[in-house]
Amino acid sequence: MNFELTEERQMLQDTLRRFLSDKYDVPTRNAILESDTGMSADLWAQLAELGILGALFSEDDGGFGGAGFDIAVVFEELGRAGVVEPILETCILGGGLIASMGNETQKGLLESIIGGETRLALAHGEPRSRYDLSRIETTYADGKLTGHKAMSLGAPNADHVIISARESGTIYDKEGISLFLVPVSQLEMQATPVMGGGTAADIYLNGVTVTEDMRLGAAGDAFPHLETVFAAAITATCAQTLGGMEGATRLTVEYLQTRKQFGKAIGTFQALQHRLSDMLIELEQARSAVIGAAGYLDADTRLRDRYASAAKNLMGRAGRMIAEEAIQMHGGIAMTQEYELAHLTKRIIMADHMFGDTDHHLERFIALSAA
Amino acid sequence: MDLNYSQEDLDFQSEVRTFMKEKLPQHLADRVRGGAEFTKDDVEEWHAILSDNGWLAQNWPKEFGGAEWNAVQRHIFEEEAALASAPRIVPFGLSMLAPVLQKFGSKEQCDHWLPRILNGDDWWCQGYSEPGAGSDLASLKTRAVLDGDHYVVNGQKTWTTLAQHANMIFCLVRTNTEVKNQEGISFLLIDMDTPGIEVRPIVLLDGGAEVNEVWFTDVKVPVANLIGEQDKGWTYAKYLLTHERTNIAGVGFSNAGLQAVKRMAKSEMSGGKPLIENPHFAARIAQVEIDLMAMSLSNLRIVSQAAKGGAPGLEASMLKVKGTIIRQEINDLARRAAGSYALPFASEALEGSNEPSFGPEGAGPVAAQYFNNRKLSIFGGSNEVQREIIAKTTLGRMQ
Numbered sequence: 001m002n003f004e005l006t007e008e009r010q011m012l013q014d015t016l017r018r019f020l021s022d023k024y025d026v027p028t029r030n031a032i033l034e035s036d037t038g039m040s041a042d043l044w045a046q047l048a049e050l051g052i053l054g055a056l057f058s059e060d061d062g063g064f065g066g067a068g069f070d071i072a073v074v075f076e077e078l079g080r081a082g083v084v085e086p087i088l089e090t091c092i093l094g095g096g097l098i099a100s101m102g103n104e105t106q107k108g109l110l111e112s113i114i115g116g117e118t119r120l121a122l123a124h125g126e127p128r129s130r131y132d133l134s135r136i137e138t139t140y141a142d143g144k145l146t147g148h149k150a151m152s153l154g155a156p157n158a159d160h161v162i163i164s165a166r167e168s169g170t171i172y173d174k175e176g177i178s179l180f181l182v183p184v185s186q187l188e189m190q191a192t193p194v195m196g197g198g199t200a201a202d203i204y205l206n207g208v209t210v211t212e213d214m215r216l217g218a219a220g221d222a223f224p225h226l227e228t229v230f231a232a233a234i235t236a237t238c239a240q241t242l243g244g245m246e247g248a249t250r251l252t253v254e255y256l257q258t259r260k261q262f263g264k265a266i267g268t269f270q271a272l273q274h275r276l277s278d279m280l281i282e283l284e285q286a287r288s289a290v291i292g293a294a295g296y297l298d299a300d301t302r303l304r305d306r307y308a309s310a311a312k313n314l315m316g317r318a319g320r321m322i323a324e325e326a327i328q329m330h331g332g333i334a335m336t337q338e339y340e341l342a343h344l345t346k347r348i349i350m351a352d353h354m355f356g357d358t359d360h361h362l363e364r365f366i367a368l369s370a371a
Numbered sequence: 372m373d374l375n376y377s378q379e380d381l382d383f384q385s386e387v388r389t390f391m392k393e394k395l396p397q398h399l400a401d402r403v404r405g406g407a408e409f410t411k412d413d414v415e416e417w418h419a420i421l422s423d424n425g426w427l428a429q430n431w432p433k434e435f436g437g438a439e440w441n442a443v444q445r446h447i448f449e450e451e452a453a454l455a456s457a458p459r460i461v462p463f464g465l466s467m468l469a470p471v472l473q474k475f476g477s478k479e480q481c482d483h484w485l486p487r488i489l490n491g492d493d494w495w496c497q498g499y500s501e502p503g504a505g506s507d508l509a510s511l512k513t514r515a516v517l518d519g520d521h522y523v524v525n526g527q528k529t530w531t532t533l534a535q536h537a538n539m540i541f542c543l544v545r546t547n548t549e550v551k552n553q554e555g556i557s558f559l560l561i562d563m564d565t566p567g568i569e570v571r572p573i574v575l576l577d578g579g580a581e582v583n584e585v586w587f588t589d590v591k592v593p594v595a596n597l598i599g600e601q602d603k604g605w606t607y608a609k610y611l612l613t614h615e616r617t618n619i620a621g622v623g624f625s626n627a628g629l630q631a632v633k634r635m636a637k638s639e640m641s642g643g644k645p646l647i648e649n650p651h652f653a654a655r656i657a658q659v660e661i662d663l664m665a666m667s668l669s670n671l672r673i674v675s676q677a678a679k680g681g682a683p684g685l686e687a688s689m690l691k692v693k694g695t696i697i698r699q700e701i702n703d704l705a706r707r708a709a710g711s712y713a714l715p716f717a718s719e720a721l722e723g724s725n726e727p728s729f730g731p732e733g734a735g736p737v738a739a740q741y742f743n744n745r746k747l748s749i750f751g752g753s754n755e756v757q758r759e760i761i762a763k764t765t766l767g768r769m770q
Contacts, residue, residue, distance in 0.1 A: 190729070193715070334576075338574065359655075
């Protein structure tokens with residue numbers, strides 16, 4: 001066993017941390033949040049140039065990483081700085097599906113993704129699917145997509161959206177789901193900013209015409225590929241939440257050391273000391289959960305999914321505890337939009353609404369354990 | 372023991388229920404159900420309806436034009452108001468300042484200010500907290516210096532709720548720096564239009580701007596606006612805090628919130644069934660409901676005690692802690708119920724915009740409410756301060 005990062009990943013971590021602490025300070029980030037697009041195209045180009053996007057793809061796909069620990073290292077740093085750009089949506093979901101299912105022509109897109117010229121999103125969840133991955137009502141028939149996709153993350157800033165649709169079977173069947181890579185100009189969407197940063201959209205498919213060359217992989221064959229990219233997305237989300245929790249905890253430590261009430265630093269009160277200790281204990285649990293998810297990302301699917309669901313459930317619980325305790329121990333100042341902690345806690349909590357929440361992954365863990 | 376209301380209480384309950392049915396405007400109830408924030412007009416409309424019925428100043432003695440309800444009646448009203456989705460009554464003038472005026476103010480002050488509160492002529496806000504004086508309120512530094520027939524006030528208040536609507540502020544100010552913190556504080560009424568006052572909004576993490584900073588630069592306040600004696604303001608402030616605690620458990624809010632969660636969980640689907648039938652989610656709802664049922668009874672026990680003239684002490688602190696934990700837990704359930712439709716950041720949803728919303732009915736504001744209500748365990752004496760009171764009172768009794 002060895003829990004050290006490789007030299008390459010250590011360098012990746014250092015580079016990204018330094019870059020973000022220079023270029024992604026709180027005023028910059030707050031300006032991005034206020035902007036119309038909710039992201040910085042300039043920063044996107046710089047991250048690509050720095051090789052951060054490439055670190056999320058394997059060498060075969062034109063990158064220089066793509067393993068679980070590459071994903072974990074990158075997203076932990078993005079989470080620490082509270083980065084809101086759609087990297088997960090573009091590289092892990094969109095890029096992941098193209099890498100795993102695309103034909104040679106479609107894989108040509110990977111170069112422009114890694115180069116920062118193309119952004120992608122996945123439109124999979126539906127208003128009545130909640131977090132069930134196989135529940136797809138949207139249909140593909142006679143060359144047309146019909147249905148309603150809910151809260152497609154990153155879609156408003158994407159060039160292409162990958163849309164899942166059913167070609168056969170009933171709405172819960174794992175068989176019969178296909179994916180189509182559709183230019184965003186063909187889609188009718190209702191966009192919204194997301195609490196804590198980023199964007200999402202509901203997409204209304206009223207018989208959108210798609211051509212065979214937009215299809216990813218074989219007809220009806222997408223489900224196992226979706227499961228694979230969701231495992232990676234869960235790993236990335238958990239790592240990102242871990243980074244946010246580290247930031248929230250650091251701010252709380254500093255505040256306890258400097259905020260004075262009743263003539264002394266509030267960190268001298270034992271009641272608060274014990275609660276800080278509990279936060280630190282949960283933080284270590286969270287770190288291990290992320291390492292577990294990252295380390296088994298390329299293992300067989302049952303092992304992979306048990307660790308992924310375990311991590312997502314644990315992060316949901318530990319994240320909520322740390323976010324709420326950090327706010328409470330700060331008091332009113334944590335309630336203000338401009339204070340760094342507010343942004344971090346929003347991202348920690350809202351991560352529980354992406355790729356399955358605490359309860360969903362508890363149930364999935366139970367089902368996987370019984371299997 | 373008898374867990375039922377008396378016949379008199381039941382009659383009162385049905386009177387309140389009828390009133391809500393007949394007098395509560397539909398558009399206000401709709402806004403409450405949709406989770407919208409209230410405009411100044413909304414609040415004034417509801418206050419005027421209550422005032423016409425003599426039900427606005429519920430805790431005031433009859434001699435001042437109040438309803439003089441006992442604690443059980445007030446509890447019944449709060450419960451019925453929450454069930455009917457009535458807007459909350461803005462408490463600053465009515466149940467915070469007024470009791471202080473009635474107990475410690477001069478006849479002239481009562482005659483002048485109390486009718487104006489009843490008529491809605493003044494909108495009051497509370498100038499207590501300062502950047503350096505939160506839980507340790509007595510360390511406040513805003514300075515008031517006597518100069519002839521007026522005080523000159525300099526300093527800064529913060530977390531001032533709805534100061535943007537207010538034309539008057541009641542403030543705790545330091546008038547003596549030579550004595551112990553608690554002994555040099557005075558209670559002043561200040562006209563917000565006085566030169567030297569500046570209100571700066573604070574944008575909160577949910578995007579809303581309900582609180583403000585209020586800055587004072589050489590603000591002249593007539594001596595006639597001092598309540599009681601100079602340097603005795605801490606006594607009055609503590610008296611006010613006991614009144615701030617009358618609805619401290621928030622049982623009505625919790626009941627209404629839990630109903631909203633159940634409504635959403637019935638319409639939201641999980642695994643082909645309504646979410647409310649999902650064992651894990653059903654367990655979460657049940658757990659909170661069990662806690663809420665017990666707390667409602669605790670609240671009634673304490674309220675009945677108060678109706679007989681007992682003053683709640685550490686019990687009020689217990690209700691504050693448990694009540695806010697339950698309310699926050701219900702906000703947490705609401706965001707969970709909404710699933711991915713909790714994601715949109717729509718601060719407009721709080722202001723009742725006409726933009727099309729996403730997802731199940733009521734999902735729009737759930738995330739914002741979850742974040743906004745983290746304040747419940749922070750303000751009005753943080754839960755840490757309440758726990759301190761509970762422990763000190765109890766351990767003190769052991770000695």
